[in-house]
Amino acid sequence: MIGKGIPRGFIITLKNFFRTPVTVQYPDRKVSIFEYAKIKKKNIFKLFFSQPMLSLKISLGLISVPSSVEQSQRFRGNEFTFFEERCTACASCAKYCPLGIIEIVSVPGGFDAQEGESYKLDVFDIDIGRCMFCGLCVEACPYDALHMGTKFEKSTYVRDNLIITKEELAKSEKSPSSFYRPQFEKEKFDPFKDNIKDHYKAGRHEKPEYKDLKKKWVDDR
Amino acid sequence: MSLETRPVTVNLGPQHPSTHGVFRMRVTFDGEEIIDVEPIFGYLHRGSEKLAEERTYSQIVTLTDRMDYVSSMLNNQAYILAVEKLCNIVPSPRGVWLRMIASELQRIASHFVATGFLLQDLGALGTPLIYCMRERENILDLFEMLCGARITNSYLRPGGVFMDAPDVFWPALSRSLGDIEKSIDEIEDYLSGNEIIFSRTKGTAVLSSESLVNASITGPMLRASGVDWDLRHRNPYDYYSEITFKRILHTASDNYARYWVRVQEMRESLKIISQCIKNIEPGPVRPSFDDVPRLVRPEPGDSYAAIEGSKGELGFYLVSDGGISPYRMHVRAPSLINLTLLREMLVGELFGDLFVIFGSVDLNMGEVDR
Ligand code: SF4
Ligand code: SF4
Numbered sequence: 083m084i085g086k087g088i089p090r091g092f093i094i095t096l097k098n099f100f101r102t103p104v105t106v107q108y109p110d111r112k113v114s115i116f117e118y119a120k121i122k123k124k125n126i127f128k129l130f131f132s133q134p135m136l137s138l139k140i141s142l143g144l145i146s147v148p149s150s151v152e153q154s155q156r157f158r159g160n161e162f163t164f165f166e167e168r169c170t171a172c173a174s175c176a177k178y179c180p181l182g183i184i185e186i187v188s189v190p191g192g193f194d195a196q197e198g199e200s201y202k203l204d205v206f207d208i209d210i211g212r213c214m215f216c217g218l219c220v221e222a223c224p225y226d227a228l229h230m231g232t233k234f235e236k237s238t239y240v241r242d243n244l245i246i247t248k249e250e251l252a253k254s255e256k257s258p259s260s261f262y263r264p265q266f267e268k269e270k271f272d273p274f275k276d277n278i279k280d281h282y283k284a285g286r287h288e289k290p291e292y293k294d295l296k297k298k299w300v301d302d303r
Numbered sequence: 304m305s306l307e308t309r310p311v312t313v314n315l316g317p318q319h320p321s322t323h324g325v326f327r328m329r330v331t332f333d334g335e336e337i338i339d340v341e342p343i344f345g346y347l348h349r350g351s352e353k354l355a356e357e358r359t360y361s362q363i364v365t366l367t368d369r370m371d372y373v374s375s376m377l378n379n380q381a382y383i384l385a386v387e388k389l390c391n392i393v394p395s396p397r398g399v400w401l402r403m404i405a406s407e408l409q410r411i412a413s414h415f416v417a418t419g420f421l422l423q424d425l426g427a428l429g430t431p432l433i434y435c436m437r438e439r440e441n442i443l444d445l446f447e448m449l450c451g452a453r454i455t456n457s458y459l460r461p462g463g464v465f466m467d468a469p470d471v472f473w474p475a476l477s478r479s480l481g482d483i484e485k486s487i488d489e490i491e492d493y494l495s496g497n498e499i500i501f502s503r504t505k506g507t508a509v510l511s512s513e514s515l516v517n518a519s520i521t522g523p524m525l526r527a528s529g530v531d532w533d534l535r536h537r538n539p540y541d542y543y544s545e546i547t548f549k550r551i552l553h554t555a556s557d558n559y560a561r562y563w564v565r566v567q568e569m570r571e572s573l574k575i576i577s578q579c580i581k582n583i584e585p586g587p588v589r590p591s592f593d594d595v596p597r598l599v600r601p602e603p604g605d606s607y608a609a610i611e612g613s614k615g616e617l618g619f620y621l622v623s624d625g626g627i628s629p630y631r632m633h634v635r636a637p638s639l640i641n642l643t644l645l646r647e648m649l650v651g652e653l654f655g656d657l658f659v660i661f662g663s664v665d666l667n668m669g670e671v672d673r
Binding site for chain 2: 215
C-alpha cells in the first residue's frame, strides 16, 4: 500500500509549514518591540530607556495592539450611515426592505435645500437585530440619504438596543461603504480613513449655488 | 459456542459534526456492516418557498442566498433566470458576463468545500480542509469586492447585476485565477495519488448509471458514472453557448470518481472564467429602470429555469397570478434529490465509510430543507 503518494503529500505539507500564515489575529495581536515602536512612531532606544517596564512586557508578549481586518470598500457593515438632511421621508427604503424592519413616521413641513419641500422625519428606526444587510434599502433610496456602513463591531448586551433610532444614526460615524454608491468609488473615498462631514458630498448631485436656490425657491414663487 | 449477535439501531445526528448540517439518520448495523438506513430531515426548514409568496420578485433574491449557502451566486442565477423568463426581460450583456464569472467562481468555491469536507470525513483531520478553505477565501474576497458580502451575496438583479465590478476587481481576479490553478495542482498532487485515499474511496458506494438516471440524480454524481449530462452544454443558458469547455466524465461511479470529477471541474471553471474575461465588453450592467423597474409585475403564467449548479440541476419554478409577488415558488433542489439513493449507497458498506459516502454526495442541508 505504501508507495509514492504519501511521501509526496508530506512534502506538500512541509512546504506549507514554511508559508507565511494567512490567518489574521483578531481583535488583538501580539507585536514585537520593533513593531510596537513603529506603530507608536517612537525611536526604539527612547522607548526602551523611557519605559523599561513596558518594553519588558512587550518583549514577553503581554501587550497586544488592536488589529484590523482587510475589508473591501463595498463591505456591507451593520452601522448604517444616514444623512437626515438628505432624507425626504419618501419611505422607499421601508417599502423595499424584504423584512419590513424600517419604521418611518413623517410629518409635513421639512425643507431640503436640494430637493425642495419635503416631509420631516419624526421616527426613523432600523431594527438591525433582524436586518440581514442585504442592502436593498440603500439601493432603493433615491436621494442617497441612507448608506451601508463599513463598520461591524458594534455589539450590545440587550436586544432592544439593536433598534437604532434617528438620533443614534445622526451621531454615528459617517463612513459609508460604496455599496450602490458609485460616486464614492469615482472620488476614491476611503471609508476606513475618511469621514463625510458635509452631506452634500454624499450625493450624486452637485451642490447648488446659493443664487440658483434663491431663484428657484424665493424669486420664482 | 457460537457468539450471538443482533442488529443495533443507532441514531446519528441531527447535531453530529459530520452530517454537514442538521441531518439525522437512523442506521441499523450488523456488527460493522450497515443493513438499513432511514434518513430523517427537516430540521433546517425555514419555509423559504412560502416566504417567497409574500415578497416581491426583487426581494426574493435575498431568500435564495440562504438556501444553498455555499453557492449563493448559483442560486441567485437560477432564480434570476426564472424571473427573466417569466417577465420576458432581455438582460444586459455585461451583466450576464459578470454573473457568469461570479457563478463560475462560486462553483469553484463550492467544489473546494466539497473536496475539503470529503477529506475531513475520511479522517484527514484538518489539513486538507484548511487548505481548501484557504483557497476558497480568495474567492470570497473577490465576492466582497463585487457585492460587499462574502456568503449572502444577493449580487444579481433581474436583467443583470446591481453594480459594475470595481476597478480593483479585475487585477485581483487574474491574480486569483493563477493562485487557484496552483492550489488545484497542489491538491491533486497531495490527494489524487495518495494510497490511503485510493484504498478508502475506490470501489465504495458504486452506483449504476441506470439507477442514477432513474432517480434523476444530476451534477458531478451523475457525470462520475459516465453520463454526459451538463446543462451548460445540453441546454445552454446565459452565454454558455459561446464558450467552449470540456465535460469531465469518469466511469467508475464510486467515491473517488465523484471527488475526481469535482477537482477537474474546477479547472474547467477557471478556463470558462478566462474566456468570459476575454468576451466582456463595457456597457450597462442592468437594463434601465424604465424597462425593468424594481417592482416587476409579470403576466399570469409560469416559468421554469434550471442551471447546472455545483451539486446538480438547480431549478426554480415560478407561478405568477399577475401580482407583484409569485403565487407559488418551487425549488428543484439538487441536494435533496441526490439524497434519494442514499439507502442504496450505504447498505452493505462498513460503518467507517458511512460519512465518506455521505460527504461524497456533497449535500447542503440549507438546500435540502429550504
Ligand atoms: S439591509 Fe436589507 S434587511 Fe436590512 S434594513 Fe436594509 S433592506 Fe432591510
Ligand atoms: S432614507 Fe432615502 S429612501 Fe428612506 S425615506 Fe429617506 S430619502 Fe426615502
